[in-house]
Amino acid sequence: MVTALRIVDDEGSNATAAPGKRVFLETFGCQMNILDSELVRDQLLTLGYRFVKEAEDADVVLYNTCAVRAQSEQKVLSRLGVMQRRKVEQPDLIVGMLGCMAERTGGDLAKKLKHLDIVVGPSELDRLPTLLQQIETERLQLRVDRPKARAHQQVALSGHTNRRSSTLDAAMDRLEALDNGRLVDEDAKHTQAYVRITRGCNKFCSFCVVPFTRGPEVHRDPDAIVAEVQKLVDGGAIEITLLGQTINHYVHGSTNFAQLLKRVHDEVPSMQRLRFLTSYPRDFTDETLDVMASSARMCRFLHIPAQSGSDRMLKLMNRGYTTESYLQLIERARSRMPDVAIVGDMIVGYPTETEEEFEASLALLRAVRYKTAYVFKYSPRPNTVAHRRDADDVPDEVKRRRNNEMLRVQQEIALQHHEAMVGQRVQVLVEGAAKLDPKEHEAPRDDDGAVLHSLGKKVRPARVDGLVRLTARTRGDHIVAFDGTADLVGTLAEVVIVRATPLSLQGTLAS
Ligand code: SAH
Ligand code: F3S
Numbered sequence: 001m002v003t004a005l006r007i008v009d010d011e012g013s014n015a016t017a018a019p020g021k022r023v024f025l026e027t028f029g030c031q032m033n034i035l036d037s038e039l040v041r042d043q044l045l046t047l048g049y050r051f052v053k054e055a056e057d058a059d060v061v062l063y064n065t066c067a068v069r070a071q072s073e074q075k076v077l078s079r080l081g082v083m084q085r086r087k088v089e090q091p092d093l094i095v096g097m098l099g100c101m102a103e104r105t106g107g108d109l110a111k112k113l114k115h116l117d118i119v120v121g122p123s124e125l126d127r128l129p130t131l132l133q134q135i136e137t138e139r140l141q142l143r144v145d146r147p148k149a150r151a152h153q154q155v156a157l158s159g160h161t162n163r164r165s166s167t168l169d170a171a172m173d174r175l176e177a178l179d180n181g182r183l184v185d186e187d188a189k190h191t192q193a194y195v196r197i198t199r200g201c202n203k204f205c206s207f208c209v210v211p212f213t214r215g216p217e218v219h220r221d222p223d224a225i226v227a228e229v230q231k232l233v234d235g236g237a238i239e240i241t242l243l244g245q246t247i248n249h250y251v252h253g254s255t256n257f258a259q260l261l262k263r264v265h266d267e268v269p270s271m272q273r274l275r276f277l278t279s280y281p282r283d284f285t286d287e288t289l290d291v292m293a294s295s296a297r298m299c300r301f302l303h304i305p306a307q308s309g310s311d312r313m314l315k316l317m318n319r320g321y322t323t324e325s326y327l328q329l330i331e332r333a334r335s336r337m338p339d340v341a342i343v344g345d346m347i348v349g350y351p352t353e354t355e356e357e358f359e360a361s362l363a364l365l366r367a368v369r370y371k372t373a374y375v376f377k378y379s380p381r382p383n384t385v386a387h388r389r390d391a392d393d394v395p396d397e398v399k400r401r402r403n404n405e406m407l408r409v410q411q412e413i414a415l416q417h418h419e420a421m422v423g424q425r426v427q428v429l430v431e432g433a434a435k436l437d438p439k440e441h442e443a444p445r446d447d448d449g450a451v452l453h454s455l456g457k458k459v460r461p462a463r464v465d466g467l468v469r470l471t472a473r474t475r476g477d478h479i480v481a482f483d484g485t486a487d488l489v490g491t492l493a494e495v496v497i498v499r500a501t502p503l504s505l506q507g508t509l510a511s
Helices: 029-047 071-089 101-113 124-145 168-180 210-214 223-236 257-267 286-296 311-316 321-336 355-367 385-389 398-419
Strands: 020-026 060-065 094-099 118-120 154-159 192-196 239-243 271-276 301-305 339-349 371-376 425-433 468-474 479-484 492-498 505-509
Touching: 020 385, 029 060, 029 094, 029 124, 029 168, 029 192, 029 239, 029 505, 060 071, 060 339, 071 118, 094 101, 094 124, 101 118, 101 124, 101 210, 118 124, 124 168, 124 210, 168 223, 168 301, 223 239, 223 257, 223 385, 239 257, 257 271, 286 398, 301 398, 311 355, 339 355, 339 398, 355 398, 371 398, 398 492, 425 479, 479 492
Parallel strands: 020 060, 060 094, 094 118, 118 154, 192 239, 239 271, 301 339, 339 371, 479 505
Antiparallel strands: 425 468, 425 492, 468 479, 492 505
């Protein structure tokens, strides 16, 4: 679907600097969105825009949205409601919706919400500067031509779908430039950084909107990936996370995923840590597990969602594997890396899920012993197979009960994992000051539509003894809080675990 209230020519990208314009950008959803927001930010910074922390201080307000569940979309709609009221007092304000919800609802939403100036899908983000520029120009023109008229130009671009056809290659080249154009300067320095290796998804799980919003799978050139990792590490990144929706499906020319991992690991020796998200349970090769096990700087971490512990559900979900083959994969991973942390996603209340089938999911949780399980209540998404084929027949209170029950079981498992770590000496990556609420670290995705920001290096003022409460992560992605000096932020440290709660660990610096 191409929805365009006004289409901008491919030839028309002539965005010029907009010195001083203040931008507020809020990100919803997954890591892929966090990365997209960083790339958008870099692009706009290069053009002279400035970024502010509060929407009230901004000339341009952008929401990078998620469409995976209805609740995430609701949050954005309520933000847009606030902006609608603000625009009465500040008619020059530019309001934009980026990302998957923009792609899914496209121009329809823009037609309804007249105060929404820009709607840009995830595969059009490279054109955002041009669109901003265009709106500004048209408003200026309007002021000259009809000084009393209200600004009323909207631009909506979505539609990777047309890119399944002939324009795909050209569009991908431009998106490639977006990834390659990222900034690595003092301001953009991170302790950890994301690098995309694959765009889109071809899996079409029956419940999921992502193949519609992010388009078909396209893999990036391994040389470009290695070069980007090197650039980020040279710029100060300590940990690199490779991103893809079904990352183990990566293949480019003769390079498969295992070979790519090995290349990145071996060719960037100054990178301290490497990990990747998200794995698809089918076709996860022993070759990849062997590379993980034999690479000293690879994290012991696998995010590999099962979604359900019932084979009938898995079939309806079009997942293409059984509970048995999933458990065998976990076994293959643990036999090579006994300390590997496994993270999963589970859906409760998928249409027709019975109590027994839900119990089977709990049994899977106990069998796998996840480090973290993100639990989602099924949310019907327009256009998906599940939405068209399966009535959403599990009542909301049943979904809620199953959700809570599953989280309770998972908490017990997480506490056991954490208690087993007490007394151990572990290597951690120090990320910054500890937040007051450890939940913010541990479960960024189980709160519907949780707002995620990339990690900064902010440190609270030192106490009298010169120490601050720091937060850090192990190679298995366990969060550890401990007291140390602020200069440890952004470095690897050795810590002894002294206390465990279901959500976090506390440690002391090893001497
Ligand atoms: N492979 C992707 C999955 C994206 S969606 C990744 O990078 O993680 C993230 C998770 O949201 C899925 O694993 C699934 O558990 C959940 N999810 C997706 N669609 C959903 C829906 N319609 N209702 C509830 N949960 C959903
Ligand atoms: Fe969604 Fe399944 Fe792809 S969950 S992102 S369609 S692997």
